[in-house]
Structure formats: C-alpha cells, structure tokens
Amino acid sequence: MSSNTETIILPAPSPKQPYVRISALEGGHLTLPEKLFITDADPNKRATVPSLCFLIQQPASPKPTNLIFDLGLKRDFTGYRPAQQHHIDQRQPTIVSPDVRESLQKGGLSASEIDTVILSHVHWDHVGTPSDFSNAEFVVGSGTLDLLAHGGGTLYPAELFNPDELPKGRTKELPPVRTSSSSSSAPKASPNQTQHTWTPLSAFPAVVDFYGDGSLYVVDAPGHLFGHVNLLARTGPGKWVYLGGDCCHDPRILRGERGIAMYDDGSGGLRSVHVDTEEAAGTVKRIARLLKQGSVVEEGGGQMEIEVVLAHDREWREKNLDRFWPGTL
Numbered sequence: 001m002s003s004n005t006e007t008i009i010l011p012a013p014s015p016k017q018p019y020v021r022i023s024a025l026e027g028g029h030l031t032l033p034e035k036l037f038i039t040d041a042d043p044n045k046r047a048t049v050p051s052l053c054f055l056i057q058q059p060a061s062p063k064p065t066n067l068i069f070d071l072g073l074k075r076d077f078t079g080y081r082p083a084q085q086h087h088i089d090q091r092q093p094t095i096v097s098p099d100v101r102e103s104l105q106k107g108g109l110s111a112s113e114i115d116t117v118i119l120s121h122v123h124w125d126h127v128g129t130p131s132d133f134s135n136a137e138f139v140v141g142s143g144t145l146d147l148l149a150h151g152g153g154t155l156y157p158a159e160l161f162n163p164d165e166l167p168k169g170r171t172k173e174l175p176p177v178r179t180s181s182s183s184s185s186a187p188k189a190s191p192n193q194t195q196h197t198w199t200p201l202s203a204f205p206a207v208v209d210f211y212g213d214g215s216l217y218v219v220d221a222p223g224h225l226f227g228h229v230n231l232l233a234r235t236g237p238g239k240w241v242y243l244g245g246d247c248c249h250d251p252r253i254l255r256g257e258r259g260i261a262m263y264d265d266g267s268g269g270l271r272s273v274h275v276d277t278e279e280a281a282g283t284v285k286r287i288a289r290l291l292k293q294g295s296v297v298e299e300g301g302g303q304m305e306i307e308v309v310l311a312h313d314r315e316w317r318e319k320n321l322d323r324f325w326p327g328t329l
C-alpha cells in the first residue's frame with residue numbers, strides 16, 4: 001500500500017464525463033547520440049528514434065474536435081534556418097516520411113480538419129510543418145513566441161528558432177505559470193493568451209483543464225525548454241494517458257535506471273539537453289510517480305490505469321504500431 005505522499009489523485013469523472021480518443025501519429029525520425037542524453041552511456045552509440053505525435057479526438061458536444069499534440073520533423077528541410085540545418089546535420093540519419101500530414105491521411109483525416117495544434121515545445125523536431133494545418137489554432141506554452149523571435153540566452157541563440165514558425169493571428173500562448181521567473185534569459189509572455197487558468201492537480205503544481213470538462217489537461221512540465229508542456233488525457237473510465245514530450249529522451253531515465261547526461265557547453269561549463277537541468281529532473285520525478293504500480297487513484301474511486309508515452313521512445317513505437325491512427329491507444 002503506498003503512502004499518501006506517493007499517491008497521485010486524479011479528479012473523479014463528472015456524471016456525463018466526456019473522454020478523449022488518442023491515436024499515435026508518425027512525425028519522422030532523427031538520430032540521437034546516447035552520450036548527450038543518459039549517464040553511463042556508450043560513447044559511440046547512436047539511436048534513430050521517432051518523434052511521436054498524437055491525434056486527440058474529443059467527441060463531446062457541440063461538435064467533435066480534432067487536436068494534435070506535436071508535429072514532428074518538417075518533411076522539407078529547406079523550411080529550417082541555416083543554423084538549424086547545421087544542427088540537424090548532427091542528427092542524421094533522419095526520416096521524414098511519413099510525416100504528420102501523411103500519417104493523418106492514411107487514416108482518412110486531412111490536415112485541414114484539425115482544429116487545434118498544441119506543441120510541447122518548439123525544438124526543430126517538434127514544430128513540423130505548421131502551414132499544413134490551415135484551419136487550426138496553435139497553442140503553445142508561455143514564452144514560446146518570444147523564444148521563437150529572440151532566442152533564449154547563449155545556449156539557445158535566435159538563429160536556432162524561426163520567428164515565422166507559427167501562423168500569426170492563429171497562435172496563442174497559455175498564460176504564464178509563475179509571475180517571476182528564476183532565469184534572467186527566460187522569454188517574455190505574449191499578450192495574446194488563452195483564457196485558461198493554471199491550478200494544481202495532485203503532484204503537479206500547474207495544470208490547465210483544456211476543454212473545461214476534465215477530459216484533457218495541459219501540464220506545465222518545466223526544464224526542457226521554455227514553455228515545455230505535457231498532456232494528461234482521460235481516455236475511458238479508470239483509464240488515463242500521459243504524453244511526456246521531451247521531459248526526457250530515454251525511458252530508462254523515467255524508470256530511474258539512468259540519469260540526465262551532462263556535457264561540455266563549449267565555454268568551460270557543463271550543460272544538459274535541458275534549459276534547466278534541475279527543473280527537468282523535478283519534472284521527471286513527478287512523472288515517474290505515475291509509473292509506480294498502484295500509485296494513481298481517482299478521487300473517491302479506485303486505482304487508475306495510466307500509460308506514459310515519451311516523444312522519442314523507439315521501443316514504444318515498435319510495440320504499438322497497431323495504435324497509430326486510425327488505431328487508438
């Protein structure tokens with residue numbers, strides 16, 4: 001029996017609780033050198049991993065909505081800026097087909113039918129091809145638009161981002177989570193914000209009830225990049241899915257088998273793949289609690305089944321090919 005401090009209590013369903021349906025989508029593949037990501041790495045090992053994306057359908061009234069979480073790689077690398085292309089050279093081999101648009105088409109859905117795109121963050125392997133989603137509203141974490149326009153400090157120079165990445169007039173930021181930021185290089189919040197409010201949810205200090213009906217929560221997941229967010233989705237009675245984005249790049253970190261790698265930052269210091277390694281470690285710790293057997297319960301109810309999926313989990317993809325759209329999680 002787990003103690004109260006370890007238990008994660010998720011909100012009880014409402015009498016007419018809507019649920020979401022989640023399908024995995026292909027978002028291309030890239031190659032990561034293990035030594036940049038996990039401790040005790042094989043210095044020469046490189047792994048070609050997916051950049052998983054997800055279709056989240058909400059069948060509730062007044063009309064069903066199609067939401068996508070993350071867009072993977074661009075199929076046309078000329079859409080990346082020169083400094084991004086230089087960085088991508090170090091992530092070869094890459095695979096760009098099928099991308100999200102093609103993956104949707106395979107299940108009979110067109111990119112123009114997508115209502116909302118939420119990006120976990122705006123690294124090159126998550127931004128995809130936004131112009132495909134001509135009718136979608138884009139929703140990103142606070143500070144993302146400033147990051148795209150001006151970069152975020154020396155390790156995150158402006159040339160690694162594109163100020164025109166997301167459609168002007170169709171992009172909104174979630175409100176800032178905190179009023180003051182610990183980092184002086186943290187980007188500024190945009191005045192163009194969604195109407196959401198951050199509230200705590202059990203172990204998670206800040207979540208947003210995205211549709212206001214308890215079916216889909218956006219979870220503040222600080223550490224990896226400014227504005228990094230995850231999703232917590234209610235997929236059925238007693239069933240939840242947590243989409244962890246880049247909270248870590250290797251499931252062994254989540255399971256506590258490896259740590260977050262530190263490496264030379266090029267100016268005599270150490271860095272990790274995260275903007276704030278300590279915050280990223282805290283985020284991982286919270287998510288890892290979801291993996292503990294029997295640790296997730298529903299308010300006034302029993303144990304919950306919860307599946308955690310990371311964006312770059314190759315093993316998950318290989319074992320779950322039948323859960324790609326039109327299949328479901």
Ligand SMILES: [Zn+2]
Nearest residue numbers: 121123224246
């Ligand atoms: Zn990333």
